[in-house]
Amino acid sequence: MSYERMGNWRKTHTCGEISLEQRNEEAILMGWVEDIRDLGGIKFFTLHDSEGMIQITAPEGKVEEEIFEKIDSISKESAVAVKGKITEAEQAPGGVELIPEEIRELNPAKTPLPLDPTGRVKADLDTRLDARLLDLRRPKPSAIFKIKHLALQTFRNYLTSQGFIEINTPKIVGTATETGAILFPISYFEKEAFLSQSPQLYKEVLTGSFEKVFEVGPIFRAEEHDTRYHLNEVLSADIEMAFATKEDVMEVLEDVIVEIFERVKTQASEELEALDHDIEVPEKPLPRLTYEEAIEKLQEKGEEIEWGEDFSIPEQRLLGEIIEEPYFIIDWPTREKPFYIKPHEDNPELSHAFDLLCREIELVSGGTRIHEKDLLKKRLKENGLSPQQFQYHLKNFEWGLPPHAGFGLGVERLLMILTGAKNIRETVLFPRDRKRLKP
Amino acid sequence: MSYERMGNWRKTHTCGEISLEQRNEEAILMGWVEDIRDLGGIKFFTLHDSEGMIQITAPEGKVEEEIFEKIDSISKESAVAVKGKITEAEQAPGGVELIPEEIRELNPAKTPLPLDPTGRVKADLDTRLDARLLDLRRPKPSAIFKIKHLALQTFRNYLTSQGFIEINTPKIVGTATETGAILFPISYFEKEAFLSQSPQLYKEVLTGSFEKVFEVGPIFRAEEHDTRYHLNEVLSADIEMAFATKEDVMEVLEDVIVEIFERVKTQASEELEALDHDIEVPEKPLPRLTYEEAIEKLQEKGEEIEWGEDFSIPEQRLLGEIIEEPYFIIDWPTREKPFYIKPHEDNPELSHAFDLLCREIELVSGGTRIHEKDLLKKRLKENGLSPQQFQYHLKNFEWGLPPHAGFGLGVERLLMILTGAKNIRETVLFPRDRKRLKP
Numbered sequence: 001m002s003y004e005r006m007g008n009w010r011k012t013h014t015c016g017e018i019s020l021e022q023r024n025e026e027a028i029l030m031g032w033v034e035d036i037r038d039l040g041g042i043k044f045f046t047l048h049d050s051e052g053m054i055q056i057t058a059p060e061g062k063v064e065e066e067i068f069e070k071i072d073s074i075s076k077e078s079a080v081a082v083k084g085k086i087t088e089a090e091q092a093p094g095g096v097e098l099i100p101e102e103i104r105e106l107n108p109a110k111t112p113l114p115l116d117p118t119g120r121v122k123a124d125l126d127t128r129l130d131a132r133l134l135d136l137r138r139p140k141p142s143a144i145f146k147i148k149h150l151a152l153q154t155f156r157n158y159l160t161s162q163g164f165i166e167i168n169t170p171k172i173v174g175t176a177t178e179t180g181a182i183l184f185p186i187s188y189f190e191k192e193a194f195l196s197q198s199p200q201l202y203k204e205v206l207t208g209s210f211e212k213v214f215e216v217g218p219i220f221r222a223e224e225h226d227t228r229y230h231l232n233e234v235l236s237a238d239i240e241m242a243f244a245t246k247e248d249v250m251e252v253l254e255d256v257i258v259e260i261f262e263r264v265k266t267q268a269s270e271e272l273e274a275l276d277h278d279i280e281v282p283e284k285p286l287p288r289l290t291y292e293e294a295i296e297k298l299q300e301k302g303e304e305i306e307w308g309e310d311f312s313i314p315e316q317r318l319l320g321e322i323i324e325e326p327y328f329i330i331d332w333p334t335r336e337k338p339f340y341i342k343p344h345e346d347n348p349e350l351s352h353a354f355d356l357l358c359r360e361i362e363l364v365s366g367g368t369r370i371h372e373k374d375l376l377k378k379r380l381k382e383n384g385l386s387p388q389q390f391q392y393h394l395k396n397f398e399w400g401l402p403p404h405a406g407f408g409l410g411v412e413r414l415l416m417i418l419t420g421a422k423n424i425r426e427t428v429l430f431p432r433d434r435k436r437l438k439p
Numbered sequence: 440m441s442y443e444r445m446g447n448w449r450k451t452h453t454c455g456e457i458s459l460e461q462r463n464e465e466a467i468l469m470g471w472v473e474d475i476r477d478l479g480g481i482k483f484f485t486l487h488d489s490e491g492m493i494q495i496t497a498p499e500g501k502v503e504e505e506i507f508e509k510i511d512s513i514s515k516e517s518a519v520a521v522k523g524k525i526t527e528a529e530q531a532p533g534g535v536e537l538i539p540e541e542i543r544e545l546n547p548a549k550t551p552l553p554l555d556p557t558g559r560v561k562a563d564l565d566t567r568l569d570a571r572l573l574d575l576r577r578p579k580p581s582a583i584f585k586i587k588h589l590a591l592q593t594f595r596n597y598l599t600s601q602g603f604i605e606i607n608t609p610k611i612v613g614t615a616t617e618t619g620a621i622l623f624p625i626s627y628f629e630k631e632a633f634l635s636q637s638p639q640l641y642k643e644v645l646t647g648s649f650e651k652v653f654e655v656g657p658i659f660r661a662e663e664h665d666t667r668y669h670l671n672e673v674l675s676a677d678i679e680m681a682f683a684t685k686e687d688v689m690e691v692l693e694d695v696i697v698e699i700f701e702r703v704k705t706q707a708s709e710e711l712e713a714l715d716h717d718i719e720v721p722e723k724p725l726p727r728l729t730y731e732e733a734i735e736k737l738q739e740k741g742e743e744i745e746w747g748e749d750f751s752i753p754e755q756r757l758l759g760e761i762i763e764e765p766y767f768i769i770d771w772p773t774r775e776k777p778f779y780i781k782p783h784e785d786n787p788e789l790s791h792a793f794d795l796l797c798r799e800i801e802l803v804s805g806g807t808r809i810h811e812k813d814l815l816k817k818r819l820k821e822n823g824l825s826p827q828q829f830q831y832h833l834k835n836f837e838w839g840l841p842p843h844a845g846f847g848l849g850v851e852r853l854l855m856i857l858t859g860a861k862n863i864r865e866t867v868l869f870p871r872d873r874k875r876l877k878p
Contacts, residue, residue: 003811006842011682030682032839050604050650079647079839081682106682107810110837133835136648145649149605153595165489166588170869171610171657172623172634172672174876184611185626186634188671189661189873195611195625195634202869208518209575210584211489217657218610222628232627233611243450243469243520243545371546372442396572398549400471400518403445430609430641434628437613 004104006030009081016052020095022086027098029054030081030106032137033074034118043071047082047098050142055097056082057089067100077109077117077134125425132430143271144419144427150268151418152216152411154260155237162252164212164239169202171195171218175389182222184232195220198408199238200340204369205396207242207404214239216411224434228423229313229361229413233432240406246352246368249405250328253356253364254284257326264418277420286356287327289319294329297322308333317360326358326417339379342368354407358417366407373397443543445469448520455491459534461525466537468493469520469545471576472513473557482510486521486537489581494536495521496528506539516548516556516573564864571869582710583858583866589707590857591655591850593699594676601691603651603678608641610634610657614828621661623671634659637847638677639779643808644835646681646843653678655850663873667862668752668800668852672871679845685791685807688844689767692795692803693723696765703857716859725795726766728758733768736761747772756799765797765856778818781807793846797856805846812836 012028031049043058058068074080084100114131115123119138128135135141156166172188173196183194199215206213219236241249261281264272272278289297298305298315301322305315319327334343334351344350352368370376373394377387387394415427425431451467470488482497497507513519520543528536553570554562558577567574575581595605611627612635622633638654645652658675680688700720703711711717728736737744737754740761744754758766773782773790783789791807809815812833816826826833854866864870 006682010687030841050648077839079841106842107836107839109839113838131838133644133647133838133840136645142648145606146604149599152605153599156592156595160588160592165585166591167584167868168657168674170672170871172659172871172876187624188876191876193876205572206575206868208572209489209581218607220611233609235607243445248449397546399552399570399572400516400546400548401572402469402518403545429606429645432609432611437611437627437630437632
């Protein structure tokens with residue numbers, strides 16, 4: 001394998017930005033070789049980079065003989081640099097092409113490739129994930145991550161504009177946060193430790209100093225089951241607010257969700273087009289349904305669900321069809337929610353918890369938290385957890401921890417809604433589940 | 440313990456924003472009680488929140504008898520809500536005070552507190568970390584995290600403006616990235632897995648589709664030793680760029696570092712003042728010293744260091760005193776750097792690696808990477824690593840992986856420079872090291 005040097009060449013343009021305006025300019029372009037066509041007296045290939053593509057046209061006699069020959073030897077998806085002149089060309093896509101003066105093969109690709117890089121021959125997700133580099137070089141999969149970038153920036157910038165401060169809580173933790181979820185154990189020197197399943201307890205404590213905090217970071221859950229909605233490692237976008245209740249954080253959530261939808265719709269229109277997906281910006285306020293109303297609506301539709309049960313995916317899908325999306329379900333049974341959620345004072349069977357759903361997908365969980373130490377100890381015990389184990393956490397409640405509320409948003413699940421991805425694995429660069437730990 | 444309800448009260452102002460302009464307005468303030476003084480006919484306390492503080496003044500006869508009595512029972516650092524009128528007061532800090540009409544004790548603090556919340560009585564770092572909530576309620580420790588927020592936002596926004604895309608690489612990984620560093624093993628179902636010590640290999644691969652990528656995320660290293668500069672879990676701010684060399688990424692790094700220093704100096708001047716710390720915005724280009732020149736400078740000063748050795752902390756401190764800071768050291772011995780760093784073509788003993796240092800602290804490591812598969816295999820073997828184990832990674836080099844370069848910046852170490860913190864543990868909310876895994 002021989003590699004030509006980039007030397008002092010640097011990109012002067014991206015392939016996507018070249019238009020008739022740059023006609024007759026000299027350009028150095030770098031990217032990957034796509035379709036190569038040899039029409040005898042004229043050879044073409046398309047060069048694409050992360051921003052778009054352009055046609056490279058080599059008419060015999062008009063380009064150096066050496067270049068004319070070289071084009072035959074280039075394999076698809078090789079990384080190349082091309083220097084040449086931007087030329088008007090009616091037949092070319094975008095009305096311009098590049099007439100090459102020099103081509104450098106920076107990294108020739110090996111043939112055959114494990115998947116069709118144009119995406120014309122469909123590959124299943126596992127094959128695509130095994131050749132993720134080639135997969136992500138295509139407009140459709142890469143559009144998902146450009147939208148992810150925009151959604152994350154919007155989340156952070158919006159919360160920053162509202163006076164929230166970014167926090168980074170530990171991912172190596174000494175104790176479990178919630179009952180039920182399964183933790184990954186770590187060998188942490190001589191101690192027992194786990195991977196954090198949620199920033200919950202830390203972010204609650206930090207409302208007692210910073211008041212309004214957010215975090216975007218990985219969370220880890222040892223989910224054994226294989227569904228389209230679960231992975232062992234995902235991103236969670238969390239907020240927590242002092243001197244606030246669930247109603248306050250539901251308003252923040254509505255604002256940030258609408259802001260994300262708006263920005264994606266307007267600033268990622270090309271990506272949505274590549275994905276052949278359209279989104280509607282939801283209108284505030286989003287519908288609010290009590291848990292009891294949701295149960296009743298499902299019973300009316302003939303579903304066999306009783307008060308106290310959680311909703312199945314098909315039931316959530318049915319609710320999504322009945323109600324305008326996205327929508328809140330509030331006032332959940334206390335026993336369905338974690339120990340730190342505040343029960344109603346007049347009816348402790350109900351809690352100040354909420355979920356935000358869209359289609360069949362649960363996007364967000366949140367609620368008003370307990371800030372009274374004695375009540376929290378009681379709720380720990382009722383959940384089969386030992387207050388002794390949470391002693392370090394409970395101390396904070398003696399130091400003026402304010403009333404507070406917050407939520408955790410599943411970033412990849414939101415991406416499924418924003419991009420139309422059918423499987424959560426499409427929204428993660430290198431997804432982690434029980435079956436897949438590559439590389 | 441009795442808790443008064445917040446009810447429908449919400450903050451109308453932050454304590455910090457009230458000035459003479461709001462004189463005679465009704466306000467609801469929420470925060471924590473500081474100094475309480477009883478001068479007989481008049482009682483005062485200061486109320487502080489995350490944004491500042493204000494004096495609450497209760498003159499006998501001018502406030503309800505009940506409120507006048509209540510002030511005596513409030514303990515320091517209790518979370519309270521106060522409703523009252525903003526009133527001009529020449530003697531009060533800021534020229535205004537609040538005359539209370541109603542006070543609600545939302546969460547009374549227990550006495551005695553484990554540390555002096557005013558910071559007047561000094562506490563050691565371990566005591567402070569054990570009562571981190573109280574510690575972070577003070578201006579000095581909290582200023583560090585406000586600056587951290589600003590530095591992270593600046594890093595991301597600057598790179599976004601330059602066309603970089605945010606990536607999130609797995610923290611649960613199947614293989615080690617580098618030799619030398621010690622990994623934390625995880626029980627990942629039936630498989631062997633580790634906590635990621637660097638996004639290095641993933642970000643390199645992703646230059647082959649997105650070209651310019653960045654990530655801010657946790658990295659994990661099982662450092663056994665206890666120094667002021669190391670923790671087991673820190674944040675790394677990484678970039679990687681296609682069709683680029685170390686010179687290109689050093690320019691990006693200079694730009695982003697100067698941008699961060701500028702923003703912190705101008706937008707966090709209050710925080711710098713609270714920390715009693717000043718920073719100078721470095722001038723571009725930053726000094727570039729070859730490894731060999733650095734060795735010579737140290738030898739001239741009488742240090743016993745030979746070519747091929749790494750610099751000790753005192754040697755780095757000495758270099759920082761000789762050269763204007765921050766400064767680059769380039770062209771490191773290949774054997775001192777990881778396998779993926781590109782050696783010089785004309786002298787393979789030297790590598791295209793660079794470090795950025797400031798004071799005695801190594802802030803950034805980066806370099807031009809190897810994009811040729813055969814050379815990478817050779818370097819793996821020379822480092823005692825098995826190409827077989829990196830097979831999944833090596834495949835990418837057959838698929839047109841472009842020439843690329845990048846760096847990783849230690850966020851907490853940069854914070855030490857920006858805030859004057861003497862110990863890296865001060866720059867992490869809940870630091871993780873062998874001795875400390877709380878809570």
